[in-house]
Amino acid sequence: MNRLRQSVTAKTIAALLSAVFFAGALIGASILTAVSGIYVLPGESAYYGSTWCYDKTVEIAGEVALWYYANDWMDESALSAEARERFGPDKTNLGFRLIVEERSGPDTFDSGSAATQEAQRSETVLLESYIPERAGFHMRYHYADLVVECYVSSPLTAADEFWEDKNIFDRLAAEQDMISLLLGVCAAGLLVTVVVLCLSAGRRGDSAEITLNGLDRVPLDFYLLADGLFIVFLISTIDGLFYGTGLHGVVAVIIPTLCYLMGLAALLTIAARAKAGGIFKNTLVYRSWRTLYGGIKRVCSAVTDTAGMIVKNARVTFKAGFAFIAAQLINVCLAAGFFTGGGPFFFFLGAIFNFLLLAGLCVIAVNLQRLQDGAKRLAEGELDFRVDTARMFADFKTHAERLGRIGEGMSIALEQRMRSERLKTELITNVSHDIKTPLTSIINYVDLLDKESLTGQPQEYVEVLKRQSARLRKLTEDLVEASKASAGMVNLSLEKTGVCELLQQGLGEYEEKLAQGNLETVITAPEAELYVMADGRLLWRVIDNLLNNACKYSLPGTRVYFNVYRLDDQVGILIKNISKERLNIDADELMERFVRGDASRATEGSGLGLNIARSLVELMKGSFSISADGDLFKAHIRLPCWACSL
Amino acid sequence: MPNILICDDEKDIVAALRIYLGSEGYRIFEAYTGKGAIETVRREDIHLILMDIMMPELDGIKATARLREDYNIPIILLTAKSEDSDKILGLNIGADDYITKPFNPVEVIARVKSQLRRYVSLGGMAKKSSVFRIGGVELDDEAKTVRVDGEPAALTPIEYNILLLLMKSPGRVYSSAQIYEQVWNESAYGSENAVAVHIRHLREKIEINPSEPRYLKVVWGLGYKFEKEG
Structure with a gap:
């Protein structure tokens, strides 16, 4: 069952089934609504009170109006004859009277009572096909400035579209119970497929985890908006398709079904997201809020951190603050002197003061630059570089001297390292000298033994001694050379x-x-x-x-x-x-x-x-x-x- | 037979050298300190000294310096120190040759012989213009002979020509290509390898220890030269 639920094919089939159920339910419901006839007239077939009849009447009335507009150049009698010919009782079940409404008197927009407006209206009958003896349905259809007064005869006299419709209608009406049953089945099926799809949303393959597909990762609000817009677009096409294609039934079923599928997709992605958790986290709104919030938070923490730093280092910040305030105060005083009539003297004094202030700041900047330069050279290994402390403020001077001491310490450490490396090499050299003396004896006496014309085993032993002593000799030489080379003690x-x-x-x-x-x-x-x-x-x-x-x-x-x-x-x-x-x-x-x-x-x-x-x-x-x-x-x-x- | 003094504080080494040199027929005197060596030289008629550097009482360098005040007998230093600076110091102080420990007995004998020949048999010979003599190597361009420490060396014509070229201007460095062009009289084109091989054979014939040549030196990456005297 689980595997079935999680198979993509099964899901697709379920979605298609769901769409079929939806379409079935839609058809069933619309038939039932039509057939159960809300506007049933006493003694008439339910068809006359149904939307089918209404829709058909409107359609034919529209055709009549169009026909009239196309032919109103003919004289009245010819037109009338043509109308009777074309729309006779044996041709169509719709009898009509074409009326034009005219308003007598000038157009006034003052608020006369509805009654007076009605009274001012008069009607002229332009054309009349026929009026059936008994009308099962009657309506006035306004088409531009024309009014088509329509009558659908009862019983139907001609084998036209009304007649076809009514036949189907009556047959369906007889099968109301069956259709209700079908509707019920479709509705139940729809419900079941939707529930099953919702449950299986986000599950895939054998994994127990919720996996989100590509669509599920699209921000939810964006997705819903796009989905909604598409549904609106689909609905907006209904009218055009309805009257444009003539495939009323098909359009009336397919477009809502498509809308349903879009809605279903939205529902399923919501279900999957809900299961994965954080349904709202993947929305544009939430994301923008997060970004904004993060930015605000950073700014806030930067501000608080800076403030904290200033407070913590009160000793230094106090100095800086004091200097700043003092300089501002002096400037304010000088400005006050200038504006209260001191004139050029205070201006001159202010200029000198601010010039000195600028000079002081420049000196500080130069000091900092020197310190940075010194630290950089130190870092680059120039250990005996000393910062020039001439014209340095006390604090900078101590810092420069400390930098110098770091350099000294480092060069001492470096020297010690070099010395220990040298000592190591010297040790190796000396030891190998001491090894060489006994080695000389060994080699010489082995050589002497070799000359003693030994035979058999002893000769083999001497061979081994010769080989190994030669190796020992090579080893000591190489060892000295390697240690010298790695310590750089080579000319x-x-x-x-x-x-x-x-x-x-x-x-x-x-x-x-x-x-x-x-x-x-x-x-x-x-x-x-x-x-x-x-x-x-x-x-x-x-x-x-x-x-x-x-x-x-x-x-x-x-x-x-x-x-x-x-x-x-x-x-x-x-x-x-x-x-x-x-x-x-x-x-x-x-x-x-x-x-x-x-x-x-x-x-x-x-x-x-x-x-x-x-x-x-x-x-x-x-x-x-x-x-x-x-x-x-x-x-x-x-x-x-x-x-x-x- | 020449008298040889062996001076080393390591008695085993002295005994070994005594065996080697004794078998060559030399009369051997022994000393174990620098002081002992000087006393022996004063007392006996010594023709050559083999002297260790690191010794108690008086080391080899000081003993050599003191002996040089009165004697011009050949002194060969024997030492475990193999640094170039030690060699230079030893030779500057008046030693004639230098052998590093651990040594090859055959080499010691060869060097002893070489020094003795130069000390005993070769005096100041009259110099002809066709004779080039540098150190112990003597090339007579008229007789087309080469002698090393008085002993004739058998060279092939190409080896002879190479040696002649180098000995004509001692100290000058010739590249392989130059040697090839001058000796073979052809343009050197990928044949420099032949020069290197001939030089090696030549070195084996005129040097006591070909891997540490005294005369025919390799200037690595540039060429070859015949070492100047002095």
Whole structure:
């Protein structure tokens, strides 16, 4: 049941059913109203008292009037003959007399009694078709200045529209009970569909929540207004359609049904909104009120906050207020002096006073500007900048001095940090010196052992010792270098350095190692040499580390690509190689100290290479990044180009 | 046979060096402090000193300075300090060479030999105009021979020409392209790699430790040069 209620198709069907019920009820009700004949004349068929008969009479009378207007150029006898011919008792059941009303005497607008006005009126019969012996219905129909006095004969004599209507009418009148039943059923159905639709409004699918559709989100007042306007428009079209199309019955049913559907839609959206809550919140009126209210509230809170701030900081505000009032008082006094006859003297005095006041304000503004400037420079890292305190008011001066003290504190802290960084590096350097001495002995004696022409197991042990002591040596060297590079304790001499030349030199150094790994190198570079501002020795260390890695970790038989390019004021070097092992760690992590591509640490190396490379590139004001895309390992160096940094 | 003094406070290192150098046939004297070294030099006829820098009583730098007042025997410093500034200080004070710990025994022997040859056998030889001599490297353009510390080095014609070009104007930096054009007599077009490879081979032939060359230096990003003497 719930699913049925919430299915869109079911809802649409219910709405259509509802419309059908409405139309049925409308038809039934109108038939019943007509048939039950309110104006029944004694001894006559109910048809003559019904609106059907009335409407038909009006329609035919209108046709007669129009006909008359179209033919009144004919002479009277011809016209009369034509009328009898056209509207004879065998042709139509409507007998009529065309009358023109004339008013005798001048037109007066004075308030004569109705009786006198009546008396002044006279009637002239223009034309008469026939008057039936017995009229079931009689009316006077005014059409412009004509009056058509109509009589519908009883019983009907001609098989015209009246006759057709009456036949249907009589048949319907005989079926009154059936129609009442139909009306009842339609009314009940209408009620049920409306209730069901209201209940299911806002429910959709399997969700237990109320979901609003697009229309439900339109502001309610706007929606109702548009809906209402459309209904009014529909109703306004009724008259035109009614007489224009001749489809009376259809128009009389369809337009109200459409109106009903519009009304139903409005009802359903109200129902859905009511269920979702906040039926009035989604209205233009409410929204505008909220905006307005919010604005007012903000203004009010701003005012109260400012007032609160002024009161809380009474000491300062008192000063400012006092100065303001004093200045105003002096001005008032001077003005009073001027106007009570002091003349030029007071004017002169006032001018001087206000000039001084302006000068004071300017000085305050300049002081503030200086303080702001000082704070800005401090924030930008210019820690030894001091605000010029000359010609500063006392309060501003203290502030400036305090700013200076902040700068001092910060530079002390910075210096301490630098010193501790330096100490750390020194410690590492010293420790590694102390390690080197015993290491020398180890290496030498292992070498001596190696020369003792050992065989079997002992020889293998010595091999291990040799390998590991060599590694320890490399590790200590790299450790010192890494800590120096990251602390910036490297002698840096930035000079014009050719990137391609350096790469060629490097590849020359690595020729054998690359051949060992069966690695091919591909350099793509512009024809003209690109120069960077760098320390060639340090840049070589970077390339050295990267080439070393490429040899160590590349898949044999692959290519190593070197891409040198210029972008704006930077020169980029991109080195790409295919990794032998799966890179199972994050690229950024690789740059951390002691992290290596193969988690097993099977190969020699300290894991410091990339870290050193990054530190060195950064020392040379460049940037270094690495990335891994599947097995493709990329190292990217960017350095300021030589000509650009001049 | 030349007498060599080994001076280090670390007795194990002294013993190891004694084994290496002894096996080369040198007579070895030992000292464990700077003071001991000076006393030994005064007492014995020493031809070369291997001296550690960090030692008790008198360190290697001070001992070297004091020895230089009276003697001109070659002194090679051995030290764990690897900073450039330490090397420069050591060489300025009068040391002839410098080896950082941990060292490769083979390198130590090579350097010892090199210093001894220059001290003992090579005096002031008469200089011909076709002979270029810088440090321990001597190139005779007439005989087309190259000797390093008196020992002949076997160079290929291209290596020889490169060395000749660089030694003609020591200190001047030649780019790979320039070297290629001058030696091969062709325009360098993507062949600079060949120059780098030849230079490396050349370095392996004339340098004791090719990765820390004394003569044939790489100026990274610019080219190559032959270091000026002094």
